[in-house]
Amino acid sequence: MEEPRRTRTRYLAAVALVLGYSAAVACSDGSGAPVAPSPGVSGSLPSATVTSAPQTTVAPSAEQAKPGIKLTAVPRPDGSFDITENVRLPAATDRVPLQLPGSGEHLPGMMARTTPLVTGLKLLADDKPVPLKKTTITGADFVPLSVRATRIVLTYKLSGSTVRATPSQTSRAGAAIRPLTASAASAMPTDITITSGLLNVVCPLLDEPRCAVGDPPRLTVRPGIPAGKALVVLQLNLPR
Numbered sequence: 001m002e003e004p005r006r007t008r009t010r011y012l013a014a015v016a017l018v019l020g021y022s023a024a025v026a027c028s029d030g031s032g033a034p035v036a037p038s039p040g041v042s043g044s045l046p047s048a049t050v051t052s053a054p055q056t057t058v059a060p061s062a063e064q065a066k067p068g069i070k071l072t073a074v075p076r077p078d079g080s081f082d083i084t085e086n087v088r089l090p091a092a093t094d095r096v097p098l099q100l101p102g103s104g105e106h107l108p109g110m111m112a113r114t115t116p117l118v119t120g121l122k123l124l125a126d127d128k129p130v131p132l133k134k135t136t137i138t139g140a141d142f143v144p145l146s147v148r149a150t151r152i153v154l155t156y157k158l159s160g161s162t163v164r165a166t167p168s169q170t171s172r173a174g175a176a177i178r179p180l181t182a183s184a185a186s187a188m189p190t191d192i193t194i195t196s197g198l199l200n201v202v203c204p205l206l207d208e209p210r211c212a213v214g215d216p217p218r219l220t221v222r223p224g225i226p227a228g229k230a231l232v233v234l235q236l237n238l239p240r
Helices: 002-026
Strands: 068-075 081-098 117-125 141-159 162-164 172-177 189-194 198-202 232-237
Touching: 068 172, 081 117, 081 172, 189 232
Parallel strands: 068 189
Antiparallel strands: 068 081, 081 141, 117 141, 162 172, 172 232, 198 232
16 A cells, blocks of 8 residues: 555655646746737738728819809999909910900890990000900900910990980980900800999890899899800989
């Protein structure tokens, strides 16, 4: 009985020695470093998160304004108009076509022959004055530009396009106005402002010719008329 007990004691001592050695190895200098976590069940590594750079929103500038015509007409006591056209073309051009309003003999509210005439024409192209060979326009014409431009400003006097009501002593009149630059790009939206005296407006080239908005004395012309159809016939009181 004594010999088996000694043998078991030696066996337990040997096991203790092996376990002690394993513990010593686990606590050695090399095992102190952090251990990377093992992948999950799929064995794939977490993918990196890609953050895109923030998008910068640029506010529209004056250079990005949409094409169009803004015409302002100031009536005069003699039936003429001082007119300014601010034009932004859809593409740069080196020539500007000009087109006068037609005669009033077939226009509602006028029904009398007229002979429109433009005098004192001045023109800016991209804010630079354009030298003109002639400043009087009697029919369809064009102005050549020395450089290609998209922004055009015209100032001129329109006369001969008004029919006074009878008796002639009254200030009531009918007049036809259209932008000189209407044929430059016929789809451009056109806004027309008459500064005083407006009583009614008809746009005979539109499918719906009634184009007055509001009531006198705050009556205005419907905005955004396509340039190719922006012929307006006005009923107004001329200033005295």
